[in-house]
Amino acid sequence: EVQVLESGGGLVQPGGSLRLSCEASGFTFSSFGMSWVRQAPGKGLEWVSGVNSGGGSTFYADSVKGRFTVSRDNSKNTLYLQMNSLRADDTAIYYCARGIIGPDIWGQGTMVIVSS
């Protein structure tokens, strides 16, 4: 079955850091760009970051540029999102999704809560 599974969410204090992971299975991970999309409680979808299949090209929303870093390990079929200098408005469900033009496979998401 083609799927992606996020992990690493949790409660973190403002200014803190967290690393999210997304493990892919059922498809050739190294052939696909990958995206992170978030959804604040009761709000709409916000595209956060993307990375091409090889990992050499990365892209960010203005709201996270300079604070978040996306990376991937194709040998482990895993996508990462390193989040630093977290703020209250980063609180959201973070989804990993396959593709960077029109993500077609989405995970269940992992919740990140930034609060003191």
Next chain:
Amino acid sequence: DVVMTQSPLSLPVTLGQPASISCRSSQSLVYSDGNTYLNWFQQRPGQSPRRLISKVSNRDSGVPDRFSGSGSGTDFTLKISRVEAEDIGVYYCMQGTHWPRTFGQGTTVEIK
């Protein structure tokens, strides 16, 4: 950034009747390869988003044919020919042409 504007934001519908959602972009979504990377997603209550349509009008596998997408340039439409109870949820357009990618605000489809 490309701004995606959906209307209406709330759409009360009668089961069995058609429904239509508009999505407009602040820039043309035609890419240099000639494709237009406009996607539609459905998010049912409590679920993750699901892609319905890519490249304006290409339905994903398993998506009922009552869903259709159309449009060009900066003006796009998602139509449901006859709304069923399982279609209730929030619908988003998203452009995959320009960086950063951007979503519309979402349109909530609810039963009238």
